[in-house]
Structures are given as C-alpha cells and as structure tokens.
Amino acid sequence: MTQSNNRKLTIARAMAESVAQEMRTDDRVFVMGEDIGELGGVYGNTRGLLEEFGKERIRDTPISETAFIGAAVGAAQDGMRPVVELMFVDFFGVCFDAIYNLMAKNIYFSGGSLKVPMVLMTSTGGGYSDGGQHSQCLYGTFAHLPGMKVVAPSNAYDAKGLMTAAIRDDSPVVFMYHKRLQGMGWLGTEPGATVKTPEESYTVEIGKAAIARKGSDVTIVSLGLGVHHALKAAEKLSEEGVEAEVVDLRSLVPLDRDTIRESVARTGRLIVVDEDYHSFGVSGEIIASVTEHDISVLKAAPRRVAFPDVPIPFERGMEQFCLPNADKIIAAYREIEAG
Amino acid sequence: MQPSLEQKLWMYETMVLSRRCEEQIAKIYMEGKTPVFNMANGTIPGEMHLSDGQEPVAVGVCAHLDAEDIVTATHRPHHQAIAKGVDLDRMMAEIFGKATGLSGGRGGHMHLFDPAVNFACSGIIGQGLGPAVGAALSRKMQGKPGVAVAFIGEGATNQGAFHEALNLAAVWNVPFVCVVEDNAWGISVSKAASTSVPRNDVRAASYGIPGHYVEGNDPYRIHEVAGEAIARARAGKGPSLIEVETFRLAGHFMGDAEGYRPEGEKDALFEIDPIPRMRQRLLDDGDASDEQLSNIEKKAEERIEQAIRFARESDEPRPEDALTAVFAQA
Numbered sequence: 001m002t003q004s005n006n007r008k009l010t011i012a013r014a015m016a017e018s019v020a021q022e023m024r025t026d027d028r029v030f031v032m033g034e035d036i037g038e039l040g041g042v043y044g045n046t047r048g049l050l051e052e053f054g055k056e057r058i059r060d061t062p063i064s065e066t067a068f069i070g071a072a073v074g075a076a077q078d079g080m081r082p083v084v085e086l087m088f089v090d091f092f093g094v095c096f097d098a099i100y101n102l103m104a105k106n107i108y109f110s111g112g113s114l115k116v117p118m119v120l121m122t123s124t125g126g127g128y129s130d131g132g133q134h135s136q137c138l139y140g141t142f143a144h145l146p147g148m149k150v151v152a153p154s155n156a157y158d159a160k161g162l163m164t165a166a167i168r169d170d171s172p173v174v175f176m177y178h179k180r181l182q183g184m185g186w187l188g189t190e191p192g193a194t195v196k197t198p199e200e201s202y203t204v205e206i207g208k209a210a211i212a213r214k215g216s217d218v219t220i221v222s223l224g225l226g227v228h229h230a231l232k233a234a235e236k237l238s239e240e241g242v243e244a245e246v247v248d249l250r251s252l253v254p255l256d257r258d259t260i261r262e263s264v265a266r267t268g269r270l271i272v273v274d275e276d277y278h279s280f281g282v283s284g285e286i287i288a289s290v291t292e293h294d295i296s297v298l299k300a301a302p303r304r305v306a307f308p309d310v311p312i313p314f315e316r317g318m319e320q321f322c323l324p325n326a327d328k329i330i331a332a333y334r335e336i337e338a339g
Numbered sequence: 340m341q342p343s344l345e346q347k348l349w350m351y352e353t354m355v356l357s358r359r360c361e362e363q364i365a366k367i368y369m370e371g372k373t374p375v376f377n378m379a380n381g382t383i384p385g386e387m388h389l390s391d392g393q394e395p396v397a398v399g400v401c402a403h404l405d406a407e408d409i410v411t412a413t414h415r416p417h418h419q420a421i422a423k424g425v426d427l428d429r430m431m432a433e434i435f436g437k438a439t440g441l442s443g444g445r446g447g448h449m450h451l452f453d454p455a456v457n458f459a460c461s462g463i464i465g466q467g468l469g470p471a472v473g474a475a476l477s478r479k480m481q482g483k484p485g486v487a488v489a490f491i492g493e494g495a496t497n498q499g500a501f502h503e504a505l506n507l508a509a510v511w512n513v514p515f516v517c518v519v520e521d522n523a524w525g526i527s528v529s530k531a532a533s534t535s536v537p538r539n540d541v542r543a544a545s546y547g548i549p550g551h552y553v554e555g556n557d558p559y560r561i562h563e564v565a566g567e568a569i570a571r572a573r574a575g576k577g578p579s580l581i582e583v584e585t586f587r588l589a590g591h592f593m594g595d596a597e598g599y600r601p602e603g604e605k606d607a608l609f610e611i612d613p614i615p616r617m618r619q620r621l622l623d624d625g626d627a628s629d630e631q632l633s634n635i636e637k638k639a640e641e642r643i644e645q646a647i648r649f650a651r652e653s654d655e656p657r658p659e660d661a662l663t664a665v666f667a668q669a
C-alpha cells in the first residue's frame with residue numbers, strides 16, 4: 001500500500017477505478033452505454049467493470065441514446081445511481097431532450113422534492129482528424145443550460161476524485177473527458193494527464209478550480225486539454241522571465257469565479273484557452289466573470305484562444321489551424337504586451 | 340426476377356471496384372501509423388470504417404438507381420458511394436483530405452457529398468433517414484421523378500429517427516426505401532443483444548408498409564427485392580423497408596481488434612466472401628468467361644490506382660480555408 005501514492009494512472013483507468021470503488025460500496029450504482037461492457041468503453045473508461053460486476057450492472061445498450069439516458073433519469077429518481085455514457089459528446093444531438101429538458105430540470109420542477117443522482121460521462125475533443133461530428137467539445141452548450149453540474153478534468157487525479165464526487169452527488173453531473181487525455185495511444189495522448197493517483201477512494205470537490213501553475217504576470221484560464229497547452233506556453237514564457245499562472249477550471253458548473261478573479265487581480269492580465277467554439281461560450285463567460293466584477297484589475301484587454309466559429313474540418317492542416325496550442329497562447333500574450 | 344446480364348456484370352464490376360478501393364485504403368491508412376498506431380498520423384488520418392463484405396447490398400440496390408435518385412449513407416459509406424456513381428477521384432481525394440476532394444478536405448470519409456449524383460452520408464447513426472424522406476417528399480411536391488434510399492446499419496434501427504422517419508414516410512406516402520445492412524454487429528454489441536426482434540422486416544408492420552428480409556448476402560436476391568420496392572416507390576405506392584443479411588470482413592474501424600466476436604466467426608465469413616462467390620456463379624451460369632472477369636478485375640484495379648494517384652498528387656488545402664464555406668456562397 002505504500003506504493004499507492006507513487007502509482008500513475010491514465011484518466012481512463014482513473015475513471016474506471018472510481019466507478020468500481022463506488023460500485024463495491026453502493027449497490028445502487030450501475031453503468032449503461034454503448035460498448036461499455038465487453039469492449040470496456042471505446043475510450044477505456046469502463047475497462048474491467050463487466051468482468052467484476054457482470055451484465056446486470058454493466059449494461060451495453062442499443063444505439064438508443066434518448067431511451068437509455070431518459071431511463072437513467074427515471075432510475076435515478078427511483079433510487080438508483082446510474083452512470084451513463086454518451087460515447088461522443090457530438091451525439092448529444094439525438095438525445096438532448098433527455099439531458100437538458102429532463103435530467104437537468106426535474107429537480108427544479110419538483111420543487112426540490114426529487115433527487116436525480118446520475119452521471120453522464122461523455123468524450124470530447126479533436127485533433128486527430130475525426131471530422132466535424134466526432135471532434136467537438138461543446139463545453140459551453142452544456143454549461144449554458146441550468147440544472148446540471150459540468151466537470152472536465154485535465155488529469156487522472158482530478159478525474160478520479162471528480163468521478164467519485166459526481167457519483168455521490170444527488171444532482172446530475174456531466175463528466176466531460178477529453179479523448180486526447182485518456183491515455184489511449186491509438187489516437188495520440190497527452191502524457192501530462194497521466195499522474196499519480198491514490199488507490200484509496202477520495203473526492204475532488206465539484207465547483208473548485210485548481211492553480212496548476214503559480215505565476216504573477218498573466219493568468220491563463222483553461223480546462224481539459226487546454227490546461228496542458230497553457231502549461232507548455234507558461235514554460236516557454238518563463239524562459240523569457242514571464243511567469244504565467246495557469247488556472248485549471250476542473251468544473252464549469254458551478255464555476256469557481258473567485259479563484260479566477262483572485263488570480264487576475266494579482267496578474268492583471270487574462271488569457272482564456274478553450275477548444276470549444278469561440279463565440280457565446282466558456283471563454284466569453286470567464287472574461288465576463290472578471291470584467292463585470294472589477295474591470296479595474298485588468299492592465300490590458302483580455303484575450304481568448306478558442307476554436308473559430310466553424311465546424312471542425314477533417315483535414316489535418318485545417319484542423320490544426322483552428323485548434324488552440326501553446327504557440328497561439330504565446331502569441332496572445334504578445335498582443336497583450338504590445339497593448 | 341434475375342438481373343439482366345448487363346446488370347450482373349455491372350454489379351460484379353462495382354463490387355470488385357469497391358473491394359479494391361477498401362483494400363488500397365486499408366494499406367495506405369497504415370502509412371505513417373507504424374510501428375505505433377496513432378489514428379492522428381499518416382497519409383489518411385482519423386477513423387476509417389471499411390465496407391468489405393457488404394458490397395452486395397450497395398450494388399443490388401443501386402443497380403436500380405439513376406443519378407437523379409437520392410441516396411443517404413452511413414459512416415461506412417464507400418461501397419454505397421461507389422455504387423451510386425460518386426466521383427471516384429474526388430472521393431478518394433476527400434478521404435486523403437486534399438483540396439480536390441468532394442468538400443476540399445472539410446468532411447473526410449464519413450462526410451462524402453456529391454450533389455451531381457444526389458449522394459450524402461453522415462457519421463451520426465440514423466441521421467440519413469430524415470433527409471431521405473425529405474428528399475422524397477420534395478420530389479413529390481415538385482412533381483419530379485426520383486426515389487430516395489436511406490442505407491443504415493441494423494444498429495440504427497433502435498434509434499428514434501428510424502421509427503419516426505418510417506412513420507412519416509408512410510403517412511405521407513413518399514417514394515422512399517429504407518435499406519438496412521444487417522452485419523449483426525454495432526461495434527461490439529450484437530444485434531441479438533440490442534434488438535428486440537431477430538429481424539427488422541417485421542417492424543414494417545408498425546408503419547403499414549411492406550417489409551422484406553433478404554438472406555445470404557446474395558446480390559441477385561437483393562437486386563430482386565430492392566427492384567420491387569423501388570418500382571413500387573416510383574409508381575407512387577409508397578415506402579418499403581428491406582433488411583439484408585450481410586457481414587463485415589473488416590473491423591468496425593481500422594484498428595479494431597474484434598475481441599468481441601466469438602472464436603472462429605470471422606474465419607467462417609471469409610469462406611463466404613461474396614465476391615469470389617459471385618465470380619463463381621457468373622462462371623457456372625455461363626454468364627461470363629474467366630477472361631472477361633479477369634479483365635473486369637484488372638480494369639477495377641486500374642481505376643482505383645488512378646483515383647489514388649489523383650489523391651496523392653493533389654494539393655493539400657490551405658489551412659486558412661478551414662474558415663470558408665460555412666455559409667452558402669452568394
């Protein structure tokens with residue numbers, strides 16, 4: 001057990017471990033989704049669960065998202081604690097009613113007399129040429145609509161703790177995991193997401209951001225894969241004496257505005273990095289959270305590095321042209337410097 | 340009714356063309372992905388869903404279609420696209436992500452659009468059904484000829500869109516045919532584990548339309564059943580549902596280890612590969628000579644090589660072109 005604290009896990013394994021630990025102690029927890037049983041999830045995040053818990057509690061579903069996500073809501077309201085998977089967030093199109101009009105609203109409609117303890121886990125992100133229906137993030141879309149908590153971890157430690165917190169939460173939680181952080185070599189993976197992860201069960205509080213790197217000259221706010229771009233940009237900026245602070249949001253709903261404001265108040269400069277579309281989304285919300293609170297803390301106009309408002313192109317060069325990266329973050333800092 | 344000799348030879352040629360296409364793509368897909376397999380890398384990045392084994396469905400149906408007829412296809416679209424007459428050079432260039440591709444590299448292999456032959460496909464399961472019904476409605480409203488065919492996989496029959504679209508097509512009596520390619524698997528989930536009925540043709544009864552099940556991945560039978568359904572639609576007698584027993588000889592996508600398949604299942608499928616079977620049948624029935632068929636095969640190979648040459652030699656799009664073509668051109 002002394003080994004435990006030195007053990008590194010991928011996000012995929014951290015998610016599966018969290019679910020398994022909760023399933024061992026709570027009979028109400030079960031898993032539904034496409035290819036989550038025998039296959040262990042296309043992104044590996046349910047691997048080993050079928051073998052341990054069997055078909056009754058690890059349920060491969062038909063390709064019927066409206067039915068099984070709606071069913072998760074019904075089961076959650078009836079005393080179960082389902083963990084349900086939407087294979088790619090892009091597929092929300094076929095089943096969003098079950099998510100935002102049902103899962104997200106029934107607690108409110110019942111005046112708080114109902115609980116909807118369920119987790120909707122879903123994969124996000126591009127960068128591996130999967131085209132415009134398999135590469136989106138849609139963070140802003142989910143976070144915009146009231147009634148569901150939304151988390152998006154950047155590393156395995158947070159993924160495990162957030163998943164455990166999500167399963168134990170009596171409100172619906174959307175758990176958005178980035179495909180390029182899963183530790184699946186077959187679509188390319190960011191090594192920085194595979195970190196030391198305790199074996200014992202623990203939670204990471206939903207609604208609390210983390211300072212991924214301390215700095216005093218500029219605040220870079222991001223989530224998921226963007227945190228790793230931000231950390232890389234920060235390292236490069238550091239070589240020229242600029243110390244960037246990196247805020248890892250971890251949760252979008254609730255949004256930890258205090259941590260963002262406190263950081264920007266110290267640095268006076270703000271860059272938001274978001275792989276989701278530029279307009280009407282997370283990046284605008286972060287900037288508004290700062291400016292509407294106290295615009296005087298800013299020494300320069302805030303900048304955002306986000307995906308342009310176009311569908312995600314297939315071809316590598318075009319997709320990379322659109323995606324955030326460390327160089328674009330550094331360029332945004334240069335613009336801030338230039339005033 | 341058996342297909343005409345001309346139709347038979349077209350079907351064989353198109354099946355071979357499709358197979359050579361998939362074989363070449365499979366090979367080229369691995370360029371840049373060894374020794375470490377990473378989907379993001381190589382000449383053809385991204386997901387790749389190949390149609391090996393399912394060719395009889397595409398040719399049996401499309402033998403009855405002209406350019407003016409509409410086809411919506413799936414995430415596994417190459418056989419359907421080739422059978423519908425999609426521009427092969429530009430299709431290949433799109434798969435490679437080249438500027439000369441059908442969408443200039445914006446779409447990729449799951450998003451092939453060729454308006455000249457009314458072909459489109461999509462990566463969302465069941466998404467093509469609505470647009471096919473709508474195109475059929477449009478022809479009816481405009482008094483123009485044409486039928487619309489939506490190809491889907493058997494996994495899509497459990498999607499709401501399937502049931503909604505069939506009802507809509509039936510209640511509005513539009514010239515529409517839904518063709519289900521039953522390859523028994525939706526990624527790792529078997530039809531038996533996911534579908535409440537063994538065969539989807541019975542579901543046609545829910546919408547008051549004819550339903551057919553075609554066994555044996557048999558191009559001639561498919562041709563016959565599809566011919567009747569399409570003729571019926573053309574005559575204004577309304578939609579039909581056809582499910583065809585087929586199989587995929589490829590993985591769900593390139594890189595799929597297929598551990599979910601029972602031991603031996605895959606090997607048995609190669610034994611009944613529809614292409615050598617059709618070849619033998621053409622010979623046995625005296626429909627073609629060995630030499631004739633070899634010529635067809637050689638021609639198909641050359642045609643695919645030409646498409647690949649075109650794709651390889653084409654320029655990449657300019658990265659900033661990602662920002663164009665979002666809205667309709669003036």
Ligand SMILES: Cc1ncc(C[n+]2csc(CCOP(=O)(O)OP(=O)(O)O)c2C)c(N)n1
Binds near residue numbers: 063494
């Ligand atoms: C709405 C939706 N849900 C899930 C998926 C993921 N997915 C892609 S292919 C596939 C299996 C499809 O099975 P089937 O329709 O039988 O076609 P096949 O792949 O066997 O050709 C799944 C689940 C998707 N693309 N769209």
